[in-house]
Ligand SMILES: Nc1ncnc2c1ncn2[C@@H]1O[C@H](COP(=O)(O)OP(=O)(O)OP(=O)(O)O)[C@@H](O)[C@H]1O
């Protein structure tokens with residue numbers, strides 16, 4: 001087998017498990033005699049260029065670390081042809097055979113854009129807390145973010161119970177509700193406002209009001225927790241809190257979890273997913289694969305054409321929708337007097 005020069009970079013929002021994936025790429029490559037070069041700060045690193053050689057000593061003891069040792073960035077400039085051409089020139093000068101790009105669907109668009117100007121192999125690895133990428137059941141970082149959001153909901157519940165308040169917990173996800181759904185299920189929230197289930201603000205307010213009344217009749221005047229995906233409520237979480245206060249006459253407190261959801265040591269599922277995908281990506285390089293994402297479907301590695309990852313919208317599975325409705329949003333429409 002001919003040995004290759006493999007580049008790697010992390011782009012977009014950092015995700016817990018990115019380091020575990022870099023480690024796996026380096027260890028798998030080194031074992032097969034390949035050279036690995038890490039570019040820093042996402043696509044900016046290809047433009048500068050800003051790179052360093054990686055070997056197993058440099059990725060020792062990083063599996064447990066959040067963030068990314070290669071740093072990440074959003075690089076608006078990379079959308080221009082001139083930037084991608086410049087990156088292609090640097091990759092050719094460094095005699096790179098393949099580049100592995102860890103990030104979300106935006107980073108994959110960047111990967112595809114690069115492939116128009118460079119004839120090396122381009123492979124994406126799904127790494128984002130949003131889990132909004134078609135073609136992979138989960139993304140690196142998703143499980144850790146769910147765990148962080150769930151832990152936060154548990155903490156919010158303590159004070160919500162003590163004060164008998166309604167709490168609105170805003171989670172990340174950009175425009176997708178995968179993180180919100182799993183955080184709400186695992187945190188046993190009472191209601192979830194997610195893009196996939198959202199119809200109309202007035203309808204949602206009435207629905208919450210009705211459910212709250214039934215909830216209080218049954219359980220007394222106790223806490224009520226609503227999970228909300230960011231960027232969804234038309235005038236933001238504070239306006240929603242005010243509207244709910246006016247409607248219910250009770251105290252409503254908004255909590256924005258924000259970037260804490262992106263940090264922390266990756267949980268085991270993210271470390272294992274990241275390690276598996278890193279090893280598979282190196283195998284794909286050896287097999288000459290090009291313009292694909294290496295993801296996971298039904299617990300097995302899956303290769304998906306890069307464009308499909310953003311051209312096809314990832315949707316809630318039927319079972320996720322059923323679970324959300326049964327356990328949260330439609331629970332209180334049951335006749336609980338019987
Ligand atoms: N159409 C495009 N052409 C070229 N590059 C792009 C394109 N879209 C995105 N990129 C590059 O990818 C980077 C990351 O994209 P984006 O900010 O959407 O994050 P992401 O990879 O989707 O990850 P996340 O959503 O988890 O933060 C952008 O800053 C830009 O450098």
Ligand SMILES: O=P(O)(O)OC[C@H]1O[C@](O)(CO)[C@@H](O)[C@@H]1O
Nearest residue numbers: 013104128129130172173174262
């Ligand atoms: O850190 P930034 O650039 O503000 O980006 C925030 C966005 O990145 C993510 O954390 C990951 O895509 C989203 O959930 C969120 O909308």
